[in-house]
Every structure is written in structure tokens, then in C-alpha cells.
Amino acid sequence: MTIDYAEKIPNNVNLANDRTLQRALEHWQPHFLQWWHEMGPSDFAQADVYLRTATSVDAQGWAQYGAVKMPDYRWGIFLADAVADRRIHFGDNIGQPVWQQVPGEHRSTLRRLIVTQGDTEPASVEQQRLLGHSCPSLYDLRNLFQINVEEGRHLWAMVYLLHAYFGRDGREEAEELLARHSGDADKPRILTTFNEPISDWLSLYCFTYFTDRDGKYQLKSLAESAFDPLSRTCRFMLTEEAHHMFVGETGIGRVVKRTLEVMKQLGTDDPARIRAHGAVDLPLLQKYLNFWCSSSLDLFGSEISSNAAANFAAGLKGRPDESGYEDHVLRDKTLDLQTPQGVEHVPMLNALNEVMRDSYLKDCELGLRRWNRAIERAGHALRLRLPSAHFRRSIGAWVNQPVTPEGKLVSQEEYAKRIGEWLPTESDRAFVRSLMQKVVAPGKMAAWLAPPERGINNLPVEYDYVKLGSE
Numbered sequence: 026m027t028i029d030y031a032e033k034i035p036n037n038v039n040l041a042n043d044r045t046l047q048r049a050l051e052h053w054q055p056h057f058l059q060w061w062h063e064m065g066p067s068d069f070a071q072a073d074v075y076l077r078t079a080t081s082v083d084a085q086g087w088a089q090y091g092a093v094k095m096p097d098y099r100w101g102i103f104l105a106d107a108v109a110d111r112r113i114h115f116g117d118n119i120g121q122p123v124w125q126q127v128p129g130e131h132r133s134t135l136r137r138l139i140v141t142q143g144d145t146e147p148a149s150v151e152q153q154r155l156l157g158h159s160c161p162s163l164y165d166l167r168n169l170f171q172i173n174v175e176e177g178r179h180l181w182a183m184v185y186l187l188h189a190y191f192g193r194d195g196r197e198e199a200e201e202l203l204a205r206h207s208g209d210a211d212k213p214r215i216l217t218t219f220n221e222p223i224s225d226w227l228s229l230y231c232f233t234y235f236t237d238r239d240g241k242y243q244l245k246s247l248a249e250s251a252f253d254p255l256s257r258t259c260r261f262m263l264t265e266e267a268h269h270m271f272v273g274e275t276g277i278g279r280v281v282k283r284t285l286e287v288m289k290q291l292g293t294d295d296p297a298r299i300r301a302h303g304a305v306d307l308p309l310l311q312k313y314l315n316f317w318c319s320s321s322l323d324l325f326g327s328e329i330s331s332n333a334a335a336n337f338a339a340g341l342k343g344r345p346d347e348s349g350y351e352d353h354v355l356r357d358k359t360l361d362l363q364t365p366q367g368v369e370h371v372p373m374l375n376a377l378n379e380v381m382r383d384s385y386l387k388d389c390e391l392g393l394r395r396w397n398r399a400i401e402r403a404g405h406a407l408r409l410r411l412p413s414a415h416f417r418r419s420i421g422a423w424v425n426q427p428v429t430p431e432g433k434l435v436s437q438e439e440y441a442k443r444i445g446e447w448l449p450t451e452s453d454r455a456f457v458r459s460l461m462q463k464v465v466a467p468g469k470m471a472a473w474l475a476p477p478e479r480g481i482n483n484l485p486v487e488y489d490y491v492k493l494g495s496e
């Protein structure tokens with residue numbers, strides 16, 4: 026089904042047939058645009074950006090590319106096609122038909138899941154709003170804005186569900202999604218990672234690598250949901266999400282590539298000399314990986330969680346790629362969980378956050394392998410690593426435990442003394458900020474970053490991806 030762009034709100038959910046819902050969403054639309062204007066990308070409203078816009082939910086050719094001014098982007102509501110006779114395929118209600126309406130007993134839990142997911146979408150736009158001013162290239166600037174408009178669309182996706190299925194409460198939550206702001210002292214975003222400032226592009230690449238990937242795992246688990254509109258919404262969001270992680274993975278890969286060039290040119294791996302040459306030394310990159318990976322790991326919740334058990338049993342939230350597992354009920358399975366007090370045998374249902382975190386970490390490893398291959402080929406012994414899942418946790422069994430990135434429990438004293446070896450210090454951050462000089466000549470790259478291997482949608486890297494006009 027192709028999407029009707031003549032509508033005020035492009036959609037494939039037959040909005041025109043539900044006047045009440047349509048009116049409610051058209052009432053929210055100017056509030057969204059006002060939010061975009063105030064909290065979205067700072068400046069660049071007049072720039073023509075080479076953006077993709079969803080035009081259908083077909084796996085083949087779902088998007089169209091062209092120059093768009095961001096405030097004119099067609100944010101719409103798109104659900105993946107319904108699966109005929111879809112059945113609940115995990116938990117205690119296996120085999121029953123999926124729900125087209127919200128069951129009363131799950132109403133508040135589903136609303137909370139949708140609001141929590143929805144809150145992250147505008148939050149990330151807010152976190153990234155100043156980055157345009159220090160873009161390392163037009164290609165990167167375009168990618169940033171692509172991510173921003175799509176996170177805006179993901180907000181629309183969640184707001185549609187709130188408006189369509191949760192009545193007045195849902196409409197109130199939709200307003201609140203625009204009222205909370207990332208890092209705000211009084212009304213912060215719900216999850217900590219989404220209140221961390223992203224003030225440089227190294228952080229952006231780490232955020233899109235680690236935190237958008239958390240998004241992928243959350244969406245995958247909600248795509249399994251017995252609440253069918255949520256499942257269909259998330260399935261289509263995943264299509265867009267892939268590009269966000271691509272920006273992270275290739276971004277970090279390009280940092281590594283450039284650093285290796287500088288190391289070769291200077292014939293040294295001395296961080297001070299690499300920095301003096303305007304590149305990011307690999308130990309510094311490692312600190313940024315440690316920061317964003319550990320922060321994103323918290324997003325999966327406590328290792329032992331009765332909520333996770335209840336959500337799974339009820340069919341609200343499955344495991345990512347649920348059909349790849351054999352047992353979909355998990356009533357008589359346990360998991361051996363490492364805690365600071367020793368190994369605990371936990372009912373599998375209660376350990377699902379940990380199961381999810383584990384598959385997420387395996388996915389995170391893939392990029393590291395690629396970056397490390399480049400480092401190895403260049404003849405260097407250093408390897409980038411993911412920090413231990415017990416490092417710098419602020420929730421769960423390992424909260425505030427003095428654990429090194431290698432996973433070793435040390436004294437509080439040693440931890441405090443060495444934390445600057447593991448996480449970016451103030452001077453590290455100041456150095457990274459000093460690299461962030463705006464580069465906007467088509468095809469030119471900042472000195473700390475290698476060019477991408479190819480451009481967007483088969484266009485050359487030198488293409489004028491953002492026509493700045495009178496900015």
C-alpha cells in the first residue's frame with residue numbers, strides 16, 4: 026500500500042476513515058512542529074537536505090530521496106503490513122490470536138512501554154541539536170539530519186499508538202512527550218542515557234553505534250508483541266533504524282582509519298603526538314566506547330526483573346528474534362547469573378533483561394571485529410574492546426561496584442584512582458571538542474576523520490548533500 030502524501034499527515038492506517046483520531050493528531054501536529062522548531066536541529070531550517078522519506082512499507086524501494094527543508098519533512102504514520110492470522114508465539118498465551126485492541130489488564134503496562142520507547146526518540150534529537158555547527162563534512166551533516174528527522178518520525182509512530190488506543194490518557198502522554206527535555210533539571214527525559222549531552226561527533230558515532238543499537242533491540246522485542254499495532258509499528262521503525270547504526274559503525278571505522286594513517290605518517294603510537302597532529306588516539310577512542318557502551322547497557326534494566334518476567338509471560342514483549350529460540354514459555358528454565366555475591370540461579374523468565382543484554386553485546390562485537398582487523402592490518406598490537414557488562418553500572422546487581430572494564434572487582438580506592446584511564450576526562454573531552462571544526466566544502470573531511478567509502482544512494486562522496494543557502 027502506497028502512502029498518501031496529499032493528506033495533512035501521510036499515513037497508511039486509513040486515518041481519513043477515523044475523523045476523531047485524525048482531528049486529535051492534527052491538533053498534536055503543530056505542537057510537534059513547534060517542538061522541532063525549538064528543540065530540533067539548531068539553525069539549518071532553510072538548508073536543502075538530501076533526505077530519504079518513507080513512501081511505502083515495502084521491503085523493496087520503501088523510500089524516496091530528494092532535497093527537502095527539514096521543517097517541511099513529511100513525518101507520517103506507517104505500519105508494516107499485517108500478517109494474516111498472526112498468533113501469540115511466546116509466553117503463557119501461545120496460540121491465541123494477537124490483540125487488535127489493548128486488553129484492559131495490560132493497558133497501563135503497554136502504555137508505559139510505548140511512552141518509554143517514545144520518549145527516547147525526541148530525546149536523541151534534542152541531544153544532537155547543536156552538532157550541525159561542528160559537522161566534519163556535508164556527508165556527515167546530511168546523515169545527522171536524516172537520523173534526526175527519522176527519530177521525529179519514530180515519535181509520531183508512538184504518538185499514533187497513544188492517540189489511537191489509549192484515549193485521553195494517551196493524548197496526555199503525547200503532550201508530555203514534547204514537554205520533557207533531554208538534560209532538563211525539572212522535566213528530564215525518562216532514561217539516563219538520553220539525558221547525557223552529545224556535544225561532539227565522536228560521541229555521536231558512539232551514541233548511534235551503542236544507543237541506537239539498544240533501540241534496535243528494544244524495537245525487536247516490541248515487534249514480537251501480542252499487541253499487533255505495536256508489533257507492526259516497530260517492524261517498520263527497524264527498517265529506518267539500520268541507517269542510524271550504519272552511521273555509528275562507519276563513523277567509528279573512519280576515525281580508526283584516519284588515526285592509523287596519522288600513526289603511519291608520524292611513525293608513532295604516542296597519543297600526545299597523534300593528538301598534536303589533530304587525530305583521535307586509539308586509547309581515547311576506547312574511553313569513549315567504554316562510556317557509551319556502559320551507559321547503553323543500563324537501558325536493558327536490572328539483571329533480575331519481575332517486570333521482564335510478567336511482560337514476557339503476558340506476551341507484551343518478547344526476546345529479540347524470539348522465533349530463533351526453542352523454548353517460548355520458559356516456565357522451567359533457569360539462568361546462572363554472576364552477581365558480586367557469587368553465582369545465583371535465577372528463573373529464566375526473571376533474567377530476560379540479561380538475555381537481551383547478552384545478545385545485544387554479541388551484536389556490538391561485530392563492529393569491533395572490523396575495526397580491530399584494520400588495526401591489525403596496520404601492524405599494531407592494540408585492540409579495541411567492549412567493557413565488561415559489570416563496569417560502571419548504575420542499576421541492577423552491579424550498581425556502583427568498583428569493576429574495571431576488564432571485569433575485575435577492585436577496591437573503591439583503586440577504582441577512583443584509575444577511572445580517568447577508563448572514561449574520558451575533562452581534558453580528553455576538551456581535546457575532542459577542539460577537533461570539532463565545521464567543514465562544509467563538498468567532499469572535504471575534517472582532519473580527524475577519513476572519508477566514507479561511498480556516498481548516499483549511489484551519489485559520489487563529493488555530492489552537495491546539504492545546500493546551505495543563506496545559513
Ligand SMILES: [Fe+2]
Binds near residue numbers: 175240266
Ligand atoms: Fe528511533
Ligand SMILES: [Fe+2]
Binds near residue numbers: 237
Ligand atoms: Fe535511531
